[in-house]
Structures are given as structure tokens and as C-alpha cells.
Amino acid sequence: MTHLGYLLVGWGLTIGCGVLYSIHLVRRGRALAARVPTTRRRWLTADER
Amino acid sequence: MSDDLSPQVPRPTRKGRRWFPALIGVAVLVVVIGLVFNLVSGSLFFYNADEAVERRSDLGDERFTLQGAPIGCSIVEGFSGNDPVVAFSVTFGGETVDVVHFGDPAELFQPDVAVVLDGAWAEGVAPVDGFDGLADDGWHFASDRMRVKHDNDYINEEGYDERLVQSGAARADAAGACTT
Amino acid sequence: MTQPMAAAATEQGSADNPASTGSRTTLGLGLVVLVGLVAVVLLGFFGAPEDDQQRDAVRMIFVHVPSALLTYVAFATTALGSVMWLWKRSVWWDIVAHSAAEIGVMFCGLTLATGSIWGRPTWNTYWDWGDVRLVTTLILFLIMVGYLSVRSMGDDDATATRASIIGLIAAVNLPIVNRSVEWWFDRTLHQKSSLTDGNLEDLTLFTLVLAIVVWGLFFLWAMTHRFRVGWLERELRSGDLDEAIAARKAEALIDGDFQNGASS
Numbered sequence: 001m002t003h004l005g006y007l008l009v010g011w012g013l014t015i016g017c018g019v020l021y022s023i024h025l026v027r028r029g030r031a032l033a034a035r036v037p038t039t040r041r042r043w044l045t046a047d048e049r
Numbered sequence: 050m051s052d053d054l055s056p057q058v059p060r061p062t063r064k065g066r067r068w069f070p071a072l073i074g075v076a077v078l079v080v081v082i083g084l085v086f087n088l089v090s091g092s093l094f095f096y097n098a099d100e101a102v103e104r105r106s107d108l109g110d111e112r113f114t115l116q117g118a119p120i121g122c123s124i125v126e127g128f129s130g131n132d133p134v135v136a137f138s139v140t141f142g143g144e145t146v147d148v149v150h151f152g153d154p155a156e157l158f159q160p161d162v163a164v165v166l167d168g169a170w171a172e173g174v175a176p177v178d179g180f181d182g183l184a185d186d187g188w189h190f191a192s193d194r195m196r197v198k199h200d201n202d203y204i205n206e207e208g209y210d211e212r213l214v215q216s217g218a219a220r221a222d223a224a225g226a227c228t229t
Numbered sequence: 230m231t232q233p234m235a236a237a238a239t240e241q242g243s244a245d246n247p248a249s250t251g252s253r254t255t256l257g258l259g260l261v262v263l264v265g266l267v268a269v270v271l272l273g274f275f276g277a278p279e280d281d282q283q284r285d286a287v288r289m290i291f292v293h294v295p296s297a298l299l300t301y302v303a304f305a306t307t308a309l310g311s312v313m314w315l316w317k318r319s320v321w322w323d324i325v326a327h328s329a330a331e332i333g334v335m336f337c338g339l340t341l342a343t344g345s346i347w348g349r350p351t352w353n354t355y356w357d358w359g360d361v362r363l364v365t366t367l368i369l370f371l372i373m374v375g376y377l378s379v380r381s382m383g384d385d386d387a388t389a390t391r392a393s394i395i396g397l398i399a400a401v402n403l404p405i406v407n408r409s410v411e412w413w414f415d416r417t418l419h420q421k422s423s424l425t426d427g428n429l430e431d432l433t434l435f436t437l438v439l440a441i442v443v444w445g446l447f448f449l450w451a452m453t454h455r456f457r458v459g460w461l462e463r464e465l466r467s468g469d470l471d472e473a474i475a476a477r478k479a480e481a482l483i484d485g486d487f488q489n490g491a492s493s
Contacts, residue, residue, distance in 0.1 A: 002279070003286040003350050010346040011273070014292040014339050015266065018447060021335055022259075025454040029250025032461035040464040041457070080368065094359035094416050114359065116415075155353030157282060165418055196352045201420035202428040203280050203287050 095165050099142030105170055105188065112169050115148075115190055116198065117141040121160030125180040136180035136189075139164065147182030147189040149175045157197040168192035250457035258450045265443035272436040289347035291436055294424065295444035296339040300366075301403060302448065303333025304373065308400035311393035320463065323389050326396055328455035330376050332448060337370045352418055361409040362419035369406055372399040384466060 001007070033041065096104065098117035117139025124137040135154045138147050141163075148166060158164065168191045175182055175189040182189065273291040280287035310326025313319045344363070345355045357363060376395045382388055410421045423429050429437060 001274075002284040006286060006346050006350055007274070007288055010289050010343045011270070011292055013342055013346075014296065015270075017335060017339055021332075021451065022454075025451060025458060026249065026251065029454055029458050029461070030248060032458060032465060033248040033250060036461050036464050036468065040468065041461065094357075094361070094418075097415060156350055157353070159282070162282065196354050196357065196418055198418050199282055199351055199420060200428075201423040201426055203283075203290065203423055203433055 097141040098139050098146045099144035101146060101170075101190070102144045108170060110169050110171075112167065115139070115146065115166045115168065115192070116163055117146060117148075118161050118163045119148075119158070120145070120183060123181070123183050124160065125177055126154070127177050127179065129176070134177055136175050136177035136182070138183040139166075145184040147175050147180075147184045147186075148192055149177055149180075149189055150192040150195055152193060152195070155195045155197045157199055158195065162200070163198040165196040165198050166190065166192035167194035250454045250461070255450055255453050258446060258453075262443060262447045262450055265439065265446065269436065269440045269443050272432065272439065277433045277436045278431075283351055286347065286350045287433075289343060290423070290433075291440045293340065293343040293347055294437060295441045296336045296343060298441055299444055299448050300333055300337040300340050300369075301407060302445075303329045303336055304369070304396075304399055304403055306452075307333060307373075307376070307396045308403075311396035311400075314389055314393045315397075318386075323393075324456055324459035324463065325452075326393065327380055327389075328452055328459055330373055330380070330392075330396060331455060332451050334370065334373050334377060336448075337366070337373060341366060341370060357418050360418045361413045362406065362417055365402060365406045365409055369399060369402045372402065384462070 095114035095116040098115065101108070101113070101115050118141060119137045119139050124135065126133070126135045128134060129151060132151060133153050134149060134151050135158075136147070136149045138145050140146075148168075149171075150166065150168075155164070171189055171191040172187065173189070174187075269291060273288050277288065277291070279285050306329035307326045310322040310324075310329060313322030314326060341363075344366075348357075349355050372395060376392050376399065379388060379392045379395060410417055410419050414421065424437065
């Protein structure tokens, strides 16, 4: 395969950023959710409440 | 929390901050408008081969960027001392320009795929052995930086022969120029 | 954070109601994205054919083009949210605008990075300051980094208004970025859109469309989580404020009772 170095950097950067941002979002969400009562989380459905 | 529940004197408001969004807005708008005018002026990036020929006397020995499609039969690779050099003719808008590029050609450098070159007009015949410039007008473009302006056609090799047949006016011009 | 609020949140966390921004829907969406991403990697590297000019470098298209398209989607969403904030003072839309801007900056950065990496073997340069598409995209990126910087200065309504104005200014640049390769075709290094020009076929086209769908689903997943994070941050601030006001009122009542008792 030609240009493998460029491909690995480009693909790695894209997928790596997506994964790292996802982990950051989930962890940030968990930290915040632990501090806010369930009744104040508007996105929850009636059943989940 | 403070135990003092007596009425507080309001803190003075910073009036300057009201202008903050307006200032940012105006600054960014000026940049965007300036950029657009600069782009519309047409002098930002490159001259196509026909424009470069037309403006040759104005350009003099000034550095500028040239764009054109290399003519396959004109390409000659060689050396200037120990340094690699490639000579070829490019065409655009019915005009042909002889080019000498000092340095290795770009990886995708090939006939009919347009190149964008930085350099300046130089008087005289291109100093590369075996190069027979198709423009042959007593001038050549001396380049030291090459980019490839490839097309947006990502079709695999099965269609390659068909693409070569249909590759348009530049190829036809090139074929005509090389046989005359 | 005050203790009663934290205690209430901890008590109410359970298996059915986890203390996170996740839900069954986002979990399912996340799994679809993961499976889709594996398929895109396999097709992108081993399924789709190489190009006759670019050889295997063409495989950058499967990360670059989706990033660029989602940059447009994200910043257009920010612009819509900004309009709704300025017009209706809608908190919901304000959080949407902020969330889309954050994700959009990531995609825009990736567009610039992957384009630059792709440019080296194909254009023979990582960057060209004279190219319209490249420079306008960089300006878009910088404006939206400015948007996030303004957002980080505060969380009040005035900050949201300032950010909204910047979000709308960035939106003016969106059509310029997108159309630049058409408007300045004879002046730009960047090629035209392959997707709209119909210059893709078979497995290359399929893989690109799949990649766009998968990254689009990732955008939805990230938007959902980021919106919930934004919502939680707002709830936390208003909760703290409610408790501070209540505490102040309680102190005032105690103080009043004390004064009444002393005078009687």
C-alpha cells in the first residue's frame, strides 16, 4: 500500500480525536450528573424518572 | 457567605464591555470582507498560462505563480550541475509557456494534470539539454516550487483508458503541438 | 456544590437511572457508530480501490470529506441556535448552539489536519496561503475558536449573546468556504467536490457515503451527550443559586427572629 504513513496519521488522528472527545464527554457527564438531582435532568423520559 | 445583610452599594458597571460583541463582530467582518475582496481581485494566487503571457511585460522579473497543464511530449528531466531539473511546456487558454523547474518534480507530476509553479520570467532558451520548448518565444518560466492541481475524479484503473481518451482540450492541444 | 444537592443526586442514582448523560438510545447509537466505524476502516483500507493518479493516498477522502461535511452541519446548527437565542432567548437552543460549536471545532480542526496530510503527497505541499478553500476554512476555524473562548469567559446571558453574534458571523463564511472551489475554480489549488460532480463510483462511493453516515451518527451521539452536559452545567448553576438564595432567606429570618426576640 502506498502512502501508508500519511494514511495512518490521518485516520489515526481522526479516530483518535473522536474517541478521546467521546471519553471526555462521558466522564464530564458522569461527574456532573452525580451532582445534579435526577428531577433536574430534563432529557429523561417520564418512565426513566 | 457574609453575615452582612445590609443593602449593598451596587458595583459600577463596566460600560466598555457593552461594545465587546460589536467590536468582535466588526473586526471579524472586516477580515472576512477584506479577504473576499482580495480573492475577487484575482491577483491573490496564480496567473494561468495565457494571463502570464499577456502580462509578461508588466511582470518583468517579479516572482509570481503560474498555472498550466504539462504537455506530455515536452517533458525532459536532467541536471543543472548536481541538482535535478525538469523542463516542460504548459498550456492553458490556448497559450503555451516553456518551464524549467529547479528541483525534483512533484510526486503526481504527469502530463495533462495541471501544475502550479512559483517563479519568474527569464529571457532566453531554457537551459536544459534535449529540451525543445513548444512555446519557443525567447522566454521561459524559471520555477523553484511545484504543486499539482489534480482533478476531483477518483475512478479506479478500470476506467483509466477511457479517461485518457476523454481528457479534453489540453491533451488535444498537446498532441497537436508535439506533431507540428 | 452544596451538600444537600449532591446527596439528593447520589441517592437517586440507580441501575435504571444511572448518574450519567447516557441512556439506552445513546448506548445503542454508540454501538452502531462503533460497528460502522470498523466497517469504514475495513472498506476504506481494503475494500475501496486505489486511484489511478493518487494511488492509495485517495483513501484520505474517507476521513477528510465526512469531517468537512460535519463541520458545515455543526456550524450551521450553531448559527440556528444563535438565531433562536437572540430571537426567543431559548436556553435549549443556546445549549444546542454551544454544543454544536464545540463538536464543529473538532471536526473543522480535523478537516484542516487531514486535508493538509492529504495535500502533501498529492499537491506536493501541506499548505498554501494562496488557496481560497484552505484560507477561508482556517478563518472559519479561528472564528469558532473565538466563539468557544468567549463562551469560556462566563456563563451569563450577555456572554451567550456575544457568542451568538460570533456564531452568526461564522455562518456568513460557511457558503464562501463551501462554494469557493466553484467560484474561484481557475484560482484555487483545491479540487471541486467529487461527491456532487458524480466523480466517484462503486465501492469508493459506497465507502464514502457509509463514512459520512457513520460520522453523522457520531455527531448525533456527541451532540446528545454534549447537550446533556450543557444542561447539567446550567442546572448546577441554577441549583447553587437557588440554595444560596434559600440560605440567605433563612439567615434573614433567623436574624429577624433574633431581633424581634431581643426587642420583646
